[in-house]
Amino acid sequence: MNSDAFETRRYLALWFPFLPADRIRIVRRNGSSLSVDTPFALVENVKGAIRLAAIDPAARKQGLVPGLTLADARARVPELAVHDHDPAADARWLDRLSEGCGRYTPMATALPPDALLLDITGCTHLFGGELTLVADAVKRLKKLGMATRFAFAPTSEAAYALARWGKGGADDEEEAVRRLPVAALALDAEKELGLRRAGLKTIGMVAERLRPGIAARFGEETVTALERLLGHSRRPLGAFPKKAAIHAERRFPEPVARTEYALEILSQLLREAGEELYRRGKGGRCFEARFFRADGLAKKLSVELGRPTRDPEEAMRLFRERIDTLDDPIDPGFGFDAIRLSVAIQEDLPPSQIGIEGDTDRESRIAAMIDRLSVRLGRNGVVRCHPVDTHIPEACQRLVPAIEKPKEASWPRPAPGEPPRRPLQLFDPPEPIRVTAEVPDGPPWRFIWRGRDHRVTLFEGPERIASEWWRSPRDPLGETRLTRDYYRVEDSEGRRYWLFRHGLYAREKRNMRWYMHGLFA
Structure with a gap:
């Protein structure tokens, strides 16, 4: 394998051949558990037929394979136990396994539907080498109940292919890759069948052929997949989570079984992170904590702030608030054996001046209140209005999470002494009214x-607002976009209103409509 460009990188792939079935067995442990000797399958509806979507080892021993109809499977194995297939739940489970493997490297990601990929470059010495690291990972996964196959390689494609299709027995990784079946290229079924019919059954057989001939017969994507698998080229991996610039971690020789003690450790990590933020002149806007359980799973908690901070007590209060809102509290299981804190988002935080009047921290108190409410109610539970660059009154603002950093935008301010150009109360959508005017395109003198x-x-006006033709061809009133003429009017009782005529007389329409759009104080 040509690994000159990748000699500093090492990847570990973990493949779970029975992930859907293993997940169901693990979930059912506290309820009606299934015997490992009972054949088990997950089923789905495919074009009106109930078919096997996944099986367990016992079902495979009985000769069952995914794709069989349930009736055919039951005829072969009457004692077959079944459960509905839930791909979304499998994906969430795979993400949980990925979080758990964060104990070995921060560069761990899921490869749906049934594998994990770990970039272990520079991490193996912490665990005594590659074999010690993977032995610990497989041991934890086996204890959890997950059947696992693994492989190492200098490229991600080769690592996954070796874990998924490798048979072992090769002296080196390059030879092992060349022995893989052409299915390892992950091509569509038609191209894979074409390769087999051409007598090319292994990666080595395909690699011996000239690339132009392969591209002409089987497509350029076949050559690309082959080059990546052999390590001659690589695909940028954008799936890995971004590594935090600041993190702190504790590993324990014995698992920590008490949640309160684990939170005390988290508080210590926040103090360490705060000191590092202070040295860098930074503040954190997002803190992530990962609690790694001894059984291989992990619990991730994150808190986001509207303004950067390096105060550990403030961040810890938010973590406790978040824990109080969880539907499933932090369960240590057999205990936590590692806790990691990461500062996911950092911003400059210069020193602040304390004012003599004592009210300079008003904005800080408001920001702290928004942070607490956002943690309890959710990120979208507390919102604020943000300006939008448009002249259409009902569209000139949108609701955004209050905790989100505001973008550069501002509301237009009236000149000193000038009355407000827009009402305090706006009707959305505008309400239709009946108007009497001296001429069709004149100001109103009576309305119902x-x-x-x-x-x-x-009255004052008109203020003409033209349609935004470059946007949707229809406006919120359900009509073709027309010009609006707005009037600020006062009635005989002193009340002030904001009306508009929809459309220009004769030029845009004959029968124009009027609308009430808002009320002035």
């Missing part, structure tokens, strides 16, 4: 709104 007749004594 919500069954009441109003006589106009003062």
Whole structure:
């Protein structure tokens, strides 16, 4: 394998051949458990037929394979136990396993539907070498109940292919890759069948052929997959989580079984991270804590702040608030054997000046309140209005999470002494009204709104707002976008309203409509 460009990288792939069935057995441990000797399968509806989607080792020993109809499977194995297949739950389970493997490297990611990929470059010496690391991982996964196959390689594609299709017995990784079946190229079924019919049954057989001939007969994607598998080229891996610049970690010789003690350790890690943030002149806006259980699973908690902070007590309060809102509390199981804290988002945090009047921290108190409410109610539970660059009044703002960092935008401010150009109360959508005017395109002098007749004594306008033709061809009123003429009017009782005429007379439409859009104080 040509590994000159990749000699500093090492990947570990973990493949779970029976992940759906293993997940169901693990979930059922506290309830109606299944015997390991009982054939078990997961089923799904495929074009009106109930078929096997996944099986366990006992079912495979009985000759069952995915794709069989349930009726055929039951005829062969009457004692077959079945459960509905849930790919989304399998994906969430795979993500949990990926979090658990974060104990070995921060560069661990899921490869749906049934594998994990770990970039273990520079991490193996912490565990006594590659074999010691993978032995610990497989031991934990086996204790959890997951059947696992693994492989190492200098490229991610080769590591996964060796774990998925490798048979062992080769002296080196390059020879092992060349012995793999052409299924390891992960091509579509038609191309794979074409390779087999051409007598090319292994990666080595395909590699011996000239690349232009392979591309002409089986497509350029076949050559690309072959080059990546052999290590002659690589695909950028964007699935790995971004490594935090600041993190702190504790590993324990004996698992920690008490949640309160684990939270005390988290508080210590927050203090360490705060000191490092202070040295760098930074503050954290997102803190992530991972609690690694002895059985191989991990629990991830994160808190986000509206403003950067390096105060460990403030961050710890938010973590406790988050824990109080969890549907499933932090369960240590057989205990936590490692806890890691990462500062996922950092920003500059210069020193602040304390004012003499004592009210300079008002913004900080408001930000702290928003942080606490957002933790309890969720990120989208506390919102604020953000300006939008448009002239259409009902579309000039949108709701964004209050905890989100505001973008550069501002509301237009009236000049000193000038009355407000927009009402405090806006109707969305605008309410239709009946208007009487001296001429069709003139100002209103009487209107009926919500069954009441109003006589106009003062008016100001029109303020003309043209349609935004580059956006949707229809406006919120359900009509083709038309020009609006707005009037600020006052009735005989002193109440002030914001009305508009929808459309220009004769130029855009004959029968124009009027709408009430807002009320001034």
